[in-house]
Amino acid sequence: MDPLSQIYKLIGSEEPYFRLVDEFYAGVEESFVLRPLYPEKLDNAKRSLALFLIQRTGGRTTYSDEKGHPRMRARHMPFAIGQAERDAWIVCMNKALDNTPEFVPVRKDLDAFFDHFATFMINKAN
Ligand code: HEM
Incomplete structure (x- = not known):
């Protein structure tokens, strides 16, 4: 069984996801590496990431209902993503997870997922 798809049930509600994403984007706002990649207003990016994570972990499927298949690598192609x-x-993301205690029990699975997925998004040599 895919352990990721069990996470939503364990977390039990969407509120911690939206808090996690707020924390994550607070970090993006401070990052000289990441901030220039994102649009000025982060509202849409926040909502998309929260809905994607809710869906990927077994919650409601609003992300794909609105946008179709996630195609995450293709969606990231317009942004130059290297190792840095x-x-x-x-x-x-690690800092945001550290600040969102609800995710402690599922941290191992989430860390493995993000680690792998973020590497998969790399689309340029440094
Ligand atoms: C590896 C480094 C990454 C960078 C630099 C990056 C950067 C970006 C940028 C610039 C956007 C566009 C935001 C917007 O236009 O509003 C975006 C969208 C998004 N990213 Fe990433 N991203 C990365 C990794 C990831 C990972 C690992 C995930 C999920 C686990 C993820 C999930 C998403 C989602 C769901 C969207 C919204 C896509 C859409 O529906 O249009 N990203 N990302």
């Missing part, structure tokens, strides 16, 4: 951007993303 990947590492900065992971630093922001």
